[in-house]
Amino acid sequence: MDFRFGPEDDAFRDEARAWLDAHLVGEYAAAARDGRPGSEHERTPTRRSWERELGAAGWIGLGWDRRHGDYGNRTATLTQQVVWAEEYARSAAPGRVGHIGEKLLAPTLIAHGDDGQRNRFLPAIARGEELWCQGYSEPDAGSDLAALRTAAVRDLADGTYRVTGQKIWTSLAHDAHWCFVLARTEPGSQRHHGLSFLLVPMDQPGRIEVRPIRQMSGTAEFNEVFFDGAVARTEHLVGGPGNGWRVAMGLLATERGVSTLVQQIGFAEELAQIVQLALKTGATKDPVLRDRLVRQWAELRTMRWNALRTLGSGADPGAPSVAKLLWGGWHQRLGELAMQVRGAAAALGPTDWSADRPYELDALQRLFLFSRADTIYGGSDQIQRNIIAERVLGLPKEAR
Template sequence: MDFSFGAEAEELRGRARAWLTGHLVGPYEEAVGLGGPGSEHEGVGARRAWERELGRGGWIGTGWAEEGYGNRRLSLTGQVVWAEEYAAARAPARVGHIGENLLAPTLIAYGSREQKDRFLPAIARGEELWCQGYSEPGAGSDLAGVRTAAVRDPADGRLRVTGQKIWTSLAREADWCFVLARTEAGSRRHHGLSFLLVRMDQPGRVEVRPIRQMSGTAEFNEVFFDGAVAEEVVGGEGDGWTVAMGLLALERGVSTLVQQIGFAAELERVVRAYAASGAPDPVLRERLVRQWAELRTMRWNALRTLGAAGDAGAPSVAKLLWGGWHRRLGELAVAVRGARATAGPGPWAPGVPYELGLDEEQRLFLFTRADTIYGGSDEIQRNIIAERVLGLPKEPR
């Protein structure tokens, strides 16, 4: 199978590289390499400004099925090229990716014309940021168990949301949240759910509490809704499960390829640390070679399945592959360091942020413990593959 890019794609690569080089200057140059999983606390102000810069360049929404909202349309290959150049330039990690890659395509597929016209231009300009209100303390992997409810206010007829969401990335930065909530009293499982759009700036109605992780950072949050107004219902009341599942199906190929560029940089750093240790270890060397080979295989698999809209198992296979790979890389990073990995560079004093006592390898190890859990645990992904792809009997409930 030929995984090379054609002349048109390479021409786009040159233009993308030139644009990034010309715009990652001034305050944006200082934000190069900042942000991303495990480091979402870094340079938030500069990264938010960078979103607007991307919007002015028309680089937001390149994969949308519709254009005319200030975005440029790129082919699937073009999206990969842009994403690879973005990652190679170490441009600031996106704070608008949830709105661009999850909410916007969902609105295009299920939203009304008025909803598209209201929200898509603001996303394309990098002006409005979104977070996802799915998981709850009692409904993480089992999304159909959500208990957050929305009821009609008899005074004004508006839906008011009450409940708690958890593991909400970028909730402190987001202007809006799309929320899966129960709008039919007494409904169970996937019945009676609605997909709601809720403004985050509702003092006294929406509260965000950061969740401190063992790596010292707090990129995830709890979100509490206390009668918060839902501005819009996408897809109609009671059809939230269909919309929510449609959104989850959007998490595929291009983002996986971009992620792998970051993985490659992390692996290279671990390899350099091994080479600098001056103590060759054949076991560690074999593990490093295996990590490199597995990363190449993941790339080829991602390219092979790119755009496989009818392949129900492709996202689950990709998640299984990269989740386990990245966790093993974290383990390998501290193994290369040896006993030194158990201590920070200096003593921790009261008032000093915990994360300042950790180096990159230690943060990598601690954060990657979660890779096989968040975004759908390994157990859930295996169930999806078994039931939807292999046709095996469902687990007894």
């Protein structure tokens, strides 16, 4: 595959770099690198303002298919989308708060929604004004998503659905304006059948309760969400009644596959930080640690080229699962390597304990603790291997 940048890409890079340099000033410059995975609690008001700044300049939604309309986003080729991701990472811009809407919901609405849904929601996402969360996992339906029990009952009197149930591990639900919810709309249905994909407003006091889940890293970007007759309008059901599983799987393919390229740029930054620390502390004198550092670098390069190949090769039912297996294990090993490079000091907490900041870890400690979940969230490693075995290799399905 030929994946070289041309003159138009170079011009696009110059434009992106100039815009970022001009706008990453003041409070935005002070928030540099804040809000990355595991640190989503940092400078949320500033990052929400930054989201609107990006939207006003058309930088949100570069990869959206515009055959259905213009939603206020710039057009960009595949290579230009990669250029923007590289420049965004280079600039150390704040972590995004709108990525769930931009990278997950928007492509889903473009593929499965109708014109009314696209025209209502995509412009608001592109402006950076409305934030989203994902209502999939439940206490008894995590990796086995088809076992979910959240129900949505059609109210014929007012043309709405009433959603009742519990979702868990809902990232950024405490900041979101909307949640896309997978719920059972056909009573008595089982497994993948009878599910629907609903867009639910979060501002429903008494009908929706959000409870943060404190993690071992000390942060609480995950939440439990309780729905007690929450209202979703009929026209906000995506893909038609009972077709929720197909819509949901299309969204997960986006989460596990294409979007990982941007993620890998952040991985490279974390690896560089660990290499610099190893050089500073003399850890590179240990041949085992030195070999692990080189191996992490080589594996990251392999993942990058695999992601680029996937972007340019069209539909591949196993590509998203392969990508998830690769980056989940790689990032988890990187967190372990960071602690090995730090040595005994990795077990020490901060020296500036206070009542306001009783459990504030440094970046590498958070990396280690947060990455323990990398092989679970977004679909566990076991589930990804089953998908590859059954849907790609044609092996017999796992006994249930």
